[in-house]
Amino acid sequence: MSIIVKKVKSQKTSKPHKPHDRFFRQTLTNVAIAKDFLEIHLPTEILTKVDLTSLELYPDSFVEQELQEKIADLVYKVKIQGEYGYITLLIEHQSLDDPLMAFRLLKYRVLLMEQHLKQQAEYDQKSQKLPIVFSLLFYHGEKSPYPYSTDLFDLFDNKVFAKQIFCQPFRLIDITLIPDEEIKKHKLISLLELVQKHIRDKKFLLNLQNLTEIITNILNFNSQNQYLIIDYIENTLYYIMKIANIDDVNLFNRTLENISIIKEHKIMATVAQQLEQRGILKGREQVAYKLLKAGLSQDLIMQTTDLTREELEKLYKNINIK
Numbered sequence: 001m002s003i004i005v006k007k008v009k010s011q012k013t014s015k016p017h018k019p020h021d022r023f024f025r026q027t028l029t030n031v032a033i034a035k036d037f038l039e040i041h042l043p044t045e046i047l048t049k050v051d052l053t054s055l056e057l058y059p060d061s062f063v064e065q066e067l068q069e070k071i072a073d074l075v076y077k078v079k080i081q082g083e084y085g086y087i088t089l090l091i092e093h094q095s096l097d098d099p100l101m102a103f104r105l106l107k108y109r110v111l112l113m114e115q116h117l118k119q120q121a122e123y124d125q126k127s128q129k130l131p132i133v134f135s136l137l138f139y140h141g142e143k144s145p146y147p148y149s150t151d152l153f154d155l156f157d158n159k160v161f162a163k164q165i166f167c168q169p170f171r172l173i174d175i176t177l178i179p180d181e182e183i184k185k186h187k188l189i190s191l192l193e194l195v196q197k198h199i200r201d202k203k204f205l206l207n208l209q210n211l212t213e214i215i216t217n218i219l220n221f222n223s224q225n226q227y228l229i230i231d232y233i234e235n236t237l238y239y240i241m242k243i244a245n246i247d248d249v250n251l252f253n254r255t256l257e258n259i260s261i262i263k264e265h266k267i268m269a270t271v272a273q274q275l276e277q278r279g280i281l282k283g284r285e286q287v288a289y290k291l292l293k294a295g296l297s298q299d300l301i302m303q304t305t306d307l308t309r310e311e312l313e314k315l316y317k318n319i320n321i322k
Contacts, residue, residue: 020091024091025074028074028089029057029074031055031056031057031076034055034076035052035055038050038052038055038087039052041136041138042087042134042136046080046134049080049081050078050079050080051078051079051080051082052078054077054078054079054084055076055077055078056076056077056078057074057075057076057077058074058075058076058077058086059075060075060115073088073090074089075112080132081132083129083131083132084116084131085131085132085133085134086109086112086116086131086132086133086134087133087134087135087136088105088108088109088112088133088134088135088136089135089136089137089138090105090135090136090137090138091138098148099148099149099155100155101137101148101150102148102149102150102151102152102154102155103152103155105135105137105152106152108135109133109135112131112133113130113131113133116130116131117130137150153166175193175196175197176197178193178197180194180197180207180210183197183214184210184213184214184217187217187218187221188218188221188229188232190214190217190218191211191214191215191218191232191233191236192236194207194210194211194214195211195236195239195240198244199239199240199243199244201244201245202245203245203247204240204244204245204246205246205247205248205251205252208251208252208255211256212255212256212258212259215233215256215259215262216259218232218233219259233262237256288301288307288312298312298313
């Protein structure tokens with residue numbers, strides 16, 4: 001666990017508070033004094049888990065640019081339940097007149113966690129555990145008592161709902177686990193969901209029946225805004241054409257052309273052109289593959305196939321030729 005000692009400077013001028021900063025820094029860089037401070041001011045439930053014998057000065061500063069004229073910080077590192085973590089201590093010498101201090105401390109904690117992860121990754125790529133970060137505010141301003149809430153959730157209009165949102169795991173939408181039949185019931189978004197679920201399938205055409213069914217359904221969901229739907233379908237088909245593994249382009253074309261609105265608005269004509277271009281590119285790649293295997297130089301292969309260097313390097317990487 002680490003301790004960060006922050007010192008808040010006056011908003012009007014930087015001169016009056018500097019003696020405070022200097023005095024506090026000189027004092028709190030003494031680890032023995034810092035230990036006494038923590039033994040007195042840490043909550044008992046935290047102190048019992050902290051190994052103060054491991055306390056050490058941490059050199060980095062995490063004060064945001066906009067607060068550098070108001071805050072000076074010290075960082076200490078200490079073990080808590082056997083793992084290193086951080087305690088942030090903000091030293092406020094005058095009333096900063098900042099009702100958002102609890103939010104600023106939250107951002108400070110996040111910066112510490114981010115730095116901790118970067119340092120952790122340098123010697124252990126597999127370990128991605130966040131450190132404990134605990135905050136203290138030391139205040140001796142002119143106004144007494146301290147005029148603002150120390151509870152982050154008091155900064156929300158609906159404190160109860162904010163706690164409900166923040167204090168639970170984030171909501172995961174794992175489309176890979178949602179059955180296709182359930183996706184079909186999701187109205188307009190069903191098209192995106194089905195395509196995203198199956199876009200990496202080696203046989204994308206196996207989903208063609210579901211794809212046409214969903215396209216037909218969304219036309220019925222929103223028949224009043226056809227232009228929006230047409231754009232949606234067109235963008236989806238372009239995406240499929242560029243990414244999906246379509247081993248029978250003609251079947252793909254014929255099946256979708258059975259949907260009247262696609263044929264009427266000439267969506268498939270444009271898609272077919274791009275699919276044709278994709279087929280040409282695929283043929284060139286096959287030729288390039290054989291030439292690469294034969295040991296020809298990349299420059300010669302580019303001249304022969306009209307592939308760009310980027311396309312050739314991508315192919316080179318995909319087939320793992322060294």
